[in-house]
Amino acid sequence: MDNRIQEAVDLFQEVMIYGTERVIKSVDHPLWKEYSPEQIQLLKLISKEKQVTSARLAVMQAVHKSAISSRIKKLLQKEVIQIVETTDRREKLLELTDKGQTILAELDKVLTDYLEKLMSENIADEEIDQFLTIFRKLKTIIKMDGV
Incomplete structure (x- = not known):
């Protein structure tokens, strides 16, 4: 290699x-x-997927279903996600609530502001462009892989 x-x-x-x-x-x-890094990542995944099962979230976070169940329970209690009933009663989908979307937007803004300051002080514009080009390409390749 x-x-x-x-x-x-x-x-x-x-x-x-x-x-x-x-x-x-x-x-x-x-x-x-208030939110653990794992919970924040879970909110981001649910946001990206729009509606998603807990089984898929477990695969995406590479953890056992019991870990996802615990995170989901806490996020349901905080009313940032909700369960969507489907025609298949066995399948329950999760989605963000309006509160969850607001919380996630605020978390993203705080993170973006922090990283923007960090990068603007240490990384040239051309390097940021190179980073974006490479990561866009990687994202396309990974999605083509059936993930």
Whole structure:
């Protein structure tokens, strides 16, 4: 395997792991204390999918269904998600409530503001353009893979 690919994978994983930790420690906002990183990611996934089953969320977060059930229960209690009944009574879909959409928009704004400051101080515009080009391409490739 090309060593550059291995390095890219390693760097990506490190940025995701340590970057998430740094953001959590650095972003000072009440919502970041009220919702766990896993709950925030779950809200983002539900938002992207519009309506989604808990089984699919478990696969997407790479955790056991019991972990997803616990997160879903907490988010239902906070009234940021709701269950949508379908014609198949066995299948229950989850979607964001209006409150959930508002909370997620605020969380996204706080995160974007923080990352914008971090990047504008340390990364040139051309590098941001290169990053976007590569990640758009990766997103297309991954979606073509049937994910």
